[in-house]
Each structure stands twice: as C-alpha cells, then as structure tokens.
Amino acid sequence: MQLIWGSLSGLWFLILLITVDELLAEKASSPVGKHDGVFTSSFLVRFRRSVDNKEAHKIAGEHGFENLGPLVGSNGQEYHFKHRTLPHARSRRSLPHMRVLKKNPMIHTAIQQPGFIRVKRGLRPVVSSIHGLPYSSTKTHVDRKGVEPSDPYFPLQWYLKNTGQNGGKIRLDLNVQAAWDQGITGKNVTTAIMDDGVDYMHPDIKYNYNAEASYDFSSNDPYPYPRYTDDWFNSHGTRCAGEVAAARDNGICGVGVAYDSKIAGIRMLDQPYMTDLIEANSMGHEPHKIHIYSASWGPTDDGKTVDGPRNATMRAIVQGVNEGRNGLGNIYVWASGDGGEEDDCNCDGYAASMWTISINSAINDGQNAHYDESCSSTLASTFSNGAKDPNTGVATTDLYGKCTTTHSGTSAAAPEAAGVFALALEANPILTWRDIQHLTVLTSKRNSLFDAKNRFHWTMNGVGLEFNHLFGFGVLDAGSIVTLSKQWKSVPPRYHCEAGSIADAHPIVTGHSLFLEIKTDSCKGSDTEVNYLEHVQAVITANASRRGDLELFLTSPMGTRSMILSRRGNDDDYRDGFVKWPFMTTHTWGEYPQGTWKLEARFNSHVPREGWLIEWSLVLHGSKDPPYKGLAPITPHSKLAIVKKAHEDKKM
Amino acid sequence: MAFYIKFIVLAVFIVVQAYVGLCYISSPSLASSDGSSSSLPGNDRYLPDVFLRELIDRMSKDFLEPSNSYIDPLEEISEPGRLALISRASKDLENEQLDYDALLDGDPNPSLRDQEYLQHSTLWGHQYMSGGGGELPSKPSGKHEVKTDAGLPAYCNPPNPCPVGYTADQGCLEDFENTAAFSREYQTAQECMCDGEHMFECTNVQDDDSETNENGDLESFLAEQYHAGTAAASASSSSNQKNLISKKAMISSYDSNPYLQGEKLPIAAKKGLNMY
Missing domain, CATH: 3.40.50.200 (Peptidase S8/S53 domain)
Known part of the structure; x- marks a missing residue:
C-alpha cells in the first residue's frame, strides 16, 4: 500500500515536472503567451437604465448569478454580479456567461473581470514581535500639554x-x-x-x-x-x-x-x-x-x-x-x-x-x-x-x-x-x-x-x-x-489646461538626447486658464528596444527639471512601451506655466538602443488666481511667505 | 522489484527536489522565518506565471462549454483606456467607458481589456502555486459531488468578532478570544482553499479522521515552533533555508499534488455560508 502510494505520488510529480518543462518550452518559443491572464467569477453588469438593488437581485437570480450590489457612482446602472458556479479563476473569459446576461433586455453589457495582483x-523580514501588556488603564482627560505619552x-x-x-x-x-x-x-x-x-x-x-x-x-x-x-x-x-x-x-x-x-x-x-x-x-x-x-x-x-x-x-x-x-x-x-x-x-x-x-x-x-x-x-x-x-x-x-x-x-x-x-x-x-x-x-x-x-x-x-x-x-x-x-483659506478653483501636444513620431537613439518643446500660454483667456501650477502631467506614448533604459526629463519654463522617468534596470520590455501614460510631476508646484516646456528623452545605456517618442501631450493643472492670496504668513522665512512673495512680485 | 523500487525512489527524490526548487522560486516569502513575508523586487515570477495559466486551462477543459466559445485576446491593440488617467474626471471617463462598452457591443472580441491585461501579465506571480487550488475535502458530506472545475475555493474566512458596542444579533461573534490559536481553530473548521504560501503546510482533509488530526497537531506544533523560534532569536538566512526545506519536504512526503485531485465542490458551498 505504502509502495503504491509512493509510486503514485511520484508519478504525479513526474507529470508535474513534465508539464512544467513543456510549458517552459512553450513560453520560450512565444515570449508573450496568447492567452495570458486569469478571469474571475465576477462580472460588471451595466443596465440600460437605473435599477434598484432589489431588481438587480432578481435579475441576477434568474440567470444563476448573485448580486453583490451596485457600483459606487454608477447611479444604480452598474452592479457587481458573481456567478455561483464559475471558478474563482480561469484563464479565459466565459463568453456564454456574458451572453446569458446580455440576452436580458435590461442589461446593456456584462464584462467578466480579470484578476490581477497587488502586493x-x-x-x-522582521525580527520578533514583543508581547503587549494587558489592557488595564482607561482613558483619562487631563491636560497633556508638553507631556509625553506614557x-x-x-x-x-x-x-x-x-x-x-x-x-x-x-x-x-x-x-x-x-x-x-x-x-x-x-x-x-x-x-x-x-x-x-x-x-x-x-x-x-x-x-x-x-x-x-x-x-x-x-x-x-x-x-x-x-x-x-x-x-x-x-x-x-x-x-x-x-x-x-x-x-x-x-x-x-x-x-x-x-x-x-x-x-x-x-x-x-x-x-x-x-x-x-x-x-x-x-x-x-x-x-x-x-x-x-x-x-x-x-x-x-x-x-x-x-x-x-x-x-x-x-x-x-x-x-x-x-x-x-x-x-x-x-x-x-x-x-x-x-x-x-x-x-x-x-x-x-x-x-x-x-x-x-x-x-x-x-x-x-x-x-x-x-x-x-x-x-x-x-x-x-x-x-x-x-x-x-x-x-x-x-x-x-x-x-x-x-x-x-x-x-x-x-x-x-x-x-x-x-x-x-x-x-x-x-x-x-x-x-x-x-x-x-x-x-x-x-x-x-x-x-x-x-x-x-x-x-x-x-x-x-x-x-x-x-x-x-x-x-x-x-x-x-x-x-x-x-x-x-x-x-487656512481654501484655495481658488482648479482648472485643467491642455497646453499642447506633439503627435509626430521622433526617433530616439543612444548617445543623443531627443529634445521636444511645447510653447504654451496655458490656455490664457479661455475658461481653463491656469496661472499657478499644482500638478503637471506629460502624457507620453513611446517605445524602445529596451524600455528600462529610457529616461525622460521635463523642464518647466521657469527652469525646473523633473526626472519623470528614471532608468529601470529590470524592465526589458521591447513591445509595449508606454501608451498614453501620464507621467506626473509635483516639482513645479506654484510656478507659472506660460512659456516653453522641454521634454528630453534619452537612453541611459552602454548598449545601443533605439526607440520612438510617438506622442507627447502636456496637461497643466492649477488655479487661475493666486492660491495663497488671503493668507498671512506667520514668519517671513516660511515657505508660504516665500511663495506668496514670488506670486506678488509677478504681476499677471 | 528492487530495481523498480529504486527507480521510484529516485524519481520521487528528483521530482521532490525539483518541486522544492520550484516552490522556492515561486514563493520567496517562505524564505523568511519571521512572522512576515518579503516581497523582494525582481523575483522571478515567470515560471509560476506560466504554470498558473496552464493549470487553470487544464482544469477548465471539462467545463460545460465548448472550448471554441472562448475568445483569445488579441495582442496588438492600443490602449485608449489609459487616457482616463488624465484628469477631466467625468468627461473623459465617460468617453472611455463608451469605448469599453462599444467593444463588447459591436465587436464581440473583448480585446481592449485583454490587451491592457496582457501587457501586465508578468504580474501573475505565484499566487496560484500558493493557493493549492484543488485542496478540497473529499469527506462524504451527503452532498452530491459534481465533477467540474467549478470549485476553486476561496481562502478561509476569518472569524468576525463583535467590535465594541456590537452584539451577536448583528452577525458577529461574541464568544471570541483574540489569539492566533482561536483564529486557527476557527478557520480549520472551514472547507476552504489552503493558502500554501502562508501556511506551513497544506494538508488534505482525508476520509481518515485520525490522519486529519495528526496533521492538524503537526501543523500547530510547527506553528508554535516557528513563533517560538522567531521570538527567541533573530532570523538568519541559514535558518531560513532550513525552515524552507523542511516545510516543503513535509508536504511532499504525504501530499499528492493537490491540483490533480479533481473532485471539487461548487463555490456556493464555500461562499458566505460559513458559520456565525
């Protein structure tokens, strides 16, 4: 009996090993598998009109689903359904399940949710936990000013x-x-x-x-x-x-x-x-x-x-x-x-x-x-x-x-x-x-x-x-x-200015930085005028023979240079690149955005690389009016005092 | 006969080694013997990634639908969805949502989402390896067991002790002790997927009760050892290594491959029906 058990489990392991070998071979031949991915038993269901939770429950039940409730912010139009017998994870979408849902006249779309990982x-590695003391004291309200916690x-x-x-x-x-x-x-x-x-x-x-x-x-x-x-x-x-x-x-x-x-x-x-x-x-x-x-x-x-x-x-x-x-x-x-x-x-x-x-x-x-x-x-x-x-x-x-x-x-x-x-x-x-x-x-x-x-x-x-x-x-x-x-006085309203974009592809080669410029008045005179920056986004589409070797720098009209993408030594992607990826910088906070913005793209690598900067759009976020107008700085050397003075010195 | 046994022993040994090696790659967390896990950057998650998909594929085979009703994601599709990341909250998002819907309405191929997903497929780490998917009790429960893949179970549900001011009427547990032992016992009573990544071992609940208990005892013994060890001394890499191997070896000694066991209960049996 023992022997049979042993040999059986041995066999399983052999099979396992062979499977792994096979898979390795397969993976090696095609760098990206044709159906990468895992789908869960969750479905996002969008109704043609708003329905209440009860109605959604009923519809879910009719098709063998469980309604887990409406989605935040969907005004009752979207719900989270879970199928009762679909496995938690499978490698392909189940089209029949989506079809069953879509046949219902109330339902606009049903999308099976892919799973992904978050860490x-x-x-x-930590050292050791130390045991806590028993809870004995109760809260007392005393003047704790200047007193350290016990x-x-x-x-x-x-x-x-x-x-x-x-x-x-x-x-x-x-x-x-x-x-x-x-x-x-x-x-x-x-x-x-x-x-x-x-x-x-x-x-x-x-x-x-x-x-x-x-x-x-x-x-x-x-x-x-x-x-x-x-x-x-x-x-x-x-x-x-x-x-x-x-x-x-x-x-x-x-x-x-x-x-x-x-x-x-x-x-x-x-x-x-x-x-x-x-x-x-x-x-x-x-x-x-x-x-x-x-x-x-x-x-x-x-x-x-x-x-x-x-x-x-x-x-x-x-x-x-x-x-x-x-x-x-x-x-x-x-x-x-x-x-x-x-x-x-x-x-x-x-x-x-x-x-x-x-x-x-x-x-x-x-x-x-x-x-x-x-x-x-x-x-x-x-x-x-x-x-x-x-x-x-x-x-x-x-x-x-x-x-x-x-x-x-x-x-x-x-x-x-x-x-x-x-x-x-x-x-x-x-x-x-x-x-x-x-x-x-x-x-x-x-x-x-x-x-x-x-x-x-x-x-x-x-x-x-x-x-x-x-x-x-x-x-x-x-x-x-x-x-x-x-x-504090609440900051004035925020606007979003699409400051410009460059949509023709430029090659990037090792040893030479590619410089692109966008000159902007930051939507002056329009209803999205931005004069005092908060966040700046460079939305970029680019690819490279090795994505990890690409570096990107954005320089503001006031000369502040942000490294919006640093070299990532482990990133060996050569296919996907970045597709309309919003690189964000906070470093130009409080600056005036009018003028010429510079984007530098270059390879940080000894090995020759090539790539394309396919698109760059610049989006500026901030206020039209000076943000700290109503505030009185407490000390003249505070950051508030410095920025406020800078803003006042510059007459818009 | 002797030759045969030798062969088997050798095969098992080699395979166990390979398996241990595999697990080592796939779950680096087990290498830390200190009450928590490391998520070191740059770990090779490539192998289990492949493994994961293929396993799920295989388990899907005898599912009721014909396999040609699945659609493989396309590879080379751009990603307008990313635009949604640029501010303009509602407006852009609405557009983007329309694109998303249009895909399913007009063209039944849900490639946009898949593409986005595809791009990040390297994310698929060792979770599946860790999960021990098929780890299900085959204890006769009077229920009819269906042979499908429809039973990848969830992890155990933790106890739900009553917060201050709550009573059992609100669906929580009044009779509760805030200890590891209590939670362990509570979860052991459930039929759920063993979390192979974070449990020292994933025993199968077999028909034989005594074996179950034995395994359970062993498990708690291990856990105690483990916590005693970490409390006493700081972790050294050599002890990590030792720990890892002993754990994995233990599993392989009396566990068959959980993925290949086959018999699974429907999800509904595991979801939300657990005791209060």
Whole structure:
C-alpha cells in the first residue's frame, strides 16, 4: 500500500515536472503567451437604465448569478454580479456567461473581470514581535500639554520623537508633540486602512475603531478581522492602523500619530485574486464617513511593471475626490513603493495619480531607505525602517493584541502621513483634498533629509520651493501643518489646461538626447486658464528596444527639471512601451506655466538602443488666481511667505 | 522489484527536489522565518506565471462549454483606456467607458481589456502555486459531488468578532478570544482553499479522521515552533533555508499534488455560508 502510494505520488510529480518543462518550452518559443491572464467569477453588469438593488437581485437570480450590489457612482446602472458556479479563476473569459446576461433586455453589457495582483508594500523580514501588556488603564482627560505619552513603546517610536535613539538624528521626526500641544489629536476624523484587515479587538485599537465605516471585501461581511495564517502574514493592516490611531496612555504598545482619531478597516487584499471591483468598492466605501484612505499596496514593485487603476477603480477615486467628504473630497494616501532605485513610482498609476498623495520614506538619520522608489510624483515623506540597527523599524500594534518594533517599508510611511492629515483635518475640518496637498507642500521640511548615494540634491523651484526627487517637498511636520491649517483659506478653483501636444513620431537613439518643446500660454483667456501650477502631467506614448533604459526629463519654463522617468534596470520590455501614460510631476508646484516646456528623452545605456517618442501631450493643472492670496504668513522665512512673495512680485 | 523500487525512489527524490526548487522560486516569502513575508523586487515570477495559466486551462477543459466559445485576446491593440488617467474626471471617463462598452457591443472580441491585461501579465506571480487550488475535502458530506472545475475555493474566512458596542444579533461573534490559536481553530473548521504560501503546510482533509488530526497537531506544533523560534532569536538566512526545506519536504512526503485531485465542490458551498 505504502509502495503504491509512493509510486503514485511520484508519478504525479513526474507529470508535474513534465508539464512544467513543456510549458517552459512553450513560453520560450512565444515570449508573450496568447492567452495570458486569469478571469474571475465576477462580472460588471451595466443596465440600460437605473435599477434598484432589489431588481438587480432578481435579475441576477434568474440567470444563476448573485448580486453583490451596485457600483459606487454608477447611479444604480452598474452592479457587481458573481456567478455561483464559475471558478474563482480561469484563464479565459466565459463568453456564454456574458451572453446569458446580455440576452436580458435590461442589461446593456456584462464584462467578466480579470484578476490581477497587488502586493503589500514593505513586508520585509522582521525580527520578533514583543508581547503587549494587558489592557488595564482607561482613558483619562487631563491636560497633556508638553507631556509625553506614557505608553511603553513610545520611547521606541523615534518617528514621533527622535531623541537620537539607535543612532538617529535628534529632532528628525514628525513633530507631533507640537500638534498635540495645540490640543489637536485627530478627534472626529476617520482613516480607512485598505489592507488585509485590522485586528479591531486589539486593546490599543478597539476603542478607536469605527465599525460602521468598515467592511470586509475579501469575505463580504462588515467585519474586517484578519485571516489567520501560520506566518502571520496578515498583520499588515493592523500595524498600519496602530501607527495612525493607537490609543494614548493606556499602557499598551505605543501611541498613534492621531491617537484620538478613528480607524476603519477595509479588508480587500486577502483573496486569491484582486479585481477591479474590489478595489473600486474599497476606495469608494462610505466616502462621507471616511475622511482619509490609506493604501500601502499597489502593483508589483519588480521594476518592470507599468500598471495602474482600472476603469471602475479610477472612477471611484475620481468620485471620492469630487464628491467624497460631502464635497470636500477624500484624501487618498499612497505608499510610493518599495522597488528601490531600480524602479520608478511614476510607473505605478496609483502613486503617480494626482488624486493620491504619494509618500516616500526616510530612515532615522535622514537618508533615504534603500528600498525607496523615487519619482517626481512623490509629494512628501515620512519615516520608516532601514538603518542597520534592526530596532529602528516602526513600533506599532500587531496581530492578536501584540506589539511590534519592526513594521517596515514605505507601507509604514503612508499611515504616518494619514495620521498627520487626520490632525490637519481636526484643526480645520473644511479643508478640501487640494488644501491638504497645498498644506503638505508648504509645511513639509527639508530637515536633514539627504540622498545616501548623492545622486539627487535639494533644488529650488521657480517660486522658491525646495524639492528633492526622492523626498518630494520634504518630511511632514505635524506641528506646522496644524498651525497653518487653522488659519487656512481654501484655495481658488482648479482648472485643467491642455497646453499642447506633439503627435509626430521622433526617433530616439543612444548617445543623443531627443529634445521636444511645447510653447504654451496655458490656455490664457479661455475658461481653463491656469496661472499657478499644482500638478503637471506629460502624457507620453513611446517605445524602445529596451524600455528600462529610457529616461525622460521635463523642464518647466521657469527652469525646473523633473526626472519623470528614471532608468529601470529590470524592465526589458521591447513591445509595449508606454501608451498614453501620464507621467506626473509635483516639482513645479506654484510656478507659472506660460512659456516653453522641454521634454528630453534619452537612453541611459552602454548598449545601443533605439526607440520612438510617438506622442507627447502636456496637461497643466492649477488655479487661475493666486492660491495663497488671503493668507498671512506667520514668519517671513516660511515657505508660504516665500511663495506668496514670488506670486506678488509677478504681476499677471 | 528492487530495481523498480529504486527507480521510484529516485524519481520521487528528483521530482521532490525539483518541486522544492520550484516552490522556492515561486514563493520567496517562505524564505523568511519571521512572522512576515518579503516581497523582494525582481523575483522571478515567470515560471509560476506560466504554470498558473496552464493549470487553470487544464482544469477548465471539462467545463460545460465548448472550448471554441472562448475568445483569445488579441495582442496588438492600443490602449485608449489609459487616457482616463488624465484628469477631466467625468468627461473623459465617460468617453472611455463608451469605448469599453462599444467593444463588447459591436465587436464581440473583448480585446481592449485583454490587451491592457496582457501587457501586465508578468504580474501573475505565484499566487496560484500558493493557493493549492484543488485542496478540497473529499469527506462524504451527503452532498452530491459534481465533477467540474467549478470549485476553486476561496481562502478561509476569518472569524468576525463583535467590535465594541456590537452584539451577536448583528452577525458577529461574541464568544471570541483574540489569539492566533482561536483564529486557527476557527478557520480549520472551514472547507476552504489552503493558502500554501502562508501556511506551513497544506494538508488534505482525508476520509481518515485520525490522519486529519495528526496533521492538524503537526501543523500547530510547527506553528508554535516557528513563533517560538522567531521570538527567541533573530532570523538568519541559514535558518531560513532550513525552515524552507523542511516545510516543503513535509508536504511532499504525504501530499499528492493537490491540483490533480479533481473532485471539487461548487463555490456556493464555500461562499458566505460559513458559520456565525
């Protein structure tokens, strides 16, 4: 019996091996398989008119589907159906299933959803978790001004207060004490952690948990408690949650940046496949109850992926920004990525989006972390691990009521930023999503951040704002952002100007830079006139015999040069190139856009490469009127004072 | 006979080695023995990518539809969808949505989406390998088992403890203990896909109960060992290596290839019907 069993399993393995060999051979002969991809059992169904959920249920039932509810922002026209017996994953679309749905006269289209993968950022080898203390104390309201939290892990939270512990740089921190001392602790603000769940029973989190804004999309119920695995893989969301809103002075773990704010859990990363629908529903979940969405995941950081939000997700973000928070706009905070210097986060459509605030990380002595992925769309930075001393990770809550000192990656950076924004929103609850970005630009500090490899230097843009390709406008400063939020006047309306485009193809060859120019009056005199820049997008179609060797630079009329695409050593694509890909830069923030914009394309390679720049369109986003007109700078040397003066000196 | 046994042993050995190697490539996360996983950039996900698709292909074969009703995505189609990334929220998105729909209305070939997807097919990492797709109990449950591929199960559902202020009436679990052991037990009771990437081993629930228990015990023992180990000492790469091999070897010693087992229950049996 034993023998038969052995030989049987041996056979299976042989078959397996042969299969793999076959496949390898097949793959080798055709670099891109003819049916790459996996389709899920989810369908996006679009009705010819709006239907209510009940009606949709009925129709779904008639065809053997289950209705999972309407799509955010579709006005009842689009629903998420799941087929009851289709497998979770298959390699081809099932046309019959789509046909069955489309036969129904009510249904306009039905599209089976492809699955794709999203990875958590910064789950790196960690040392050990340390057991938390039992929950014993209760909250007391005392005057805490100038008093440090008594939580046992607070001394380890160097990113909150850097006293030079573990070789760090004194005062290189988020300056949260200065915000807390103003009585601002995040009250009435909810941050959603879009991740693998949140241990909302954790004694350091449970009283700051916003259950009614939470949801579990991975198992479709309202309780996003993490799924157990032997390696405790699903601790990511819990760790992020603690950074934002772990309670203060309760004797457990550390303290959150906004320790009186609320956390909502959105469990959406923990199923075999990700779909557009899960992402869309997560990012549009309870947009009036949730103020800030924090995401520490995205496309694979392998340095060769170019991917971003799909249709429904993109629409959910846009809707969140336009209509969320009762019209003020949701704040989406994004980890810029852990791909290291070989990757460029402008190839990650989530981080590169104008509607997300992409956050990079620095370590405790001011260097960039070795895994940091840089790009011109990064707005600011916070802190994470990376120093030689393993105890310089991010101390926060961990699964099953425990604590950790080793949360890591840009994953750990994004929630810190979310916490700082929660403080700003308590200080001034009517800040819009754009106000938050302006405040971030104006209050982030260069401090002592520097590029360990001395590649990227701090540079002043045309209106006197210092930026660095790695860190954006610097490290967030909670004290300053709260102070400025309190006196903030909302920025004037935003316009989008299509400044021009070049649509004839130009060859790019090794050894010679290709320069293209667009001269623009930035829509002067039209109703989309932009005079003061926020985001700038260069939408580019290009290909190359090796995509990873292509570098792109955009220079503004005021002379600010942004590297909008850096060399990506691992990207060996030679077929797809970039198709209307929006490379975004924040470096020209506050500048005047009129004049000549220069695009430089070149190969960074010793081996001869060739390519084509097929199309370049320039899109300018910003306001017509000076954005800081109504503000009175507190000190003459503040960034606000400098930009404001620059704007006043230039008469439009 | 002796020769035969020798041959088998050799074959099994070689294949196990290959399998271990494969798993090593495909799930780098297992190489970290520290309570979390590394998602190192630049890992080669190429091999399992191919593997994944082909497996799903094969499992789809005996599905009810004729295979010629599938349409293979075209390769060389441009991507107007990307335009949606440029601001102009509603306007552009609406246009883009129309394009998207037009594809399915006019031309039944859904190539635009596929192209977008195709372009990113390298994304297909080791998830499938990890999933252990066919890992299903074949325990007689009185239900009629249909032989189709319609049963790729989901991962287990975690428990849903009641948040502060909630009661069991709202569908959550009041009687709850916030420990790893509790969650593990809770999930072990479910019929679901084993997450081979993050569980130390994926045992098949066999008809034989004693074996199940044995495996379960072994599993919890391993988990305890593992956490004790990580708490005690910092992870060194050599111990990672050891850990990895022992885990994989364990699997291959009494598990047949889960993908080839065949009998699967319909999804509805796994979805949402789990206990409160």
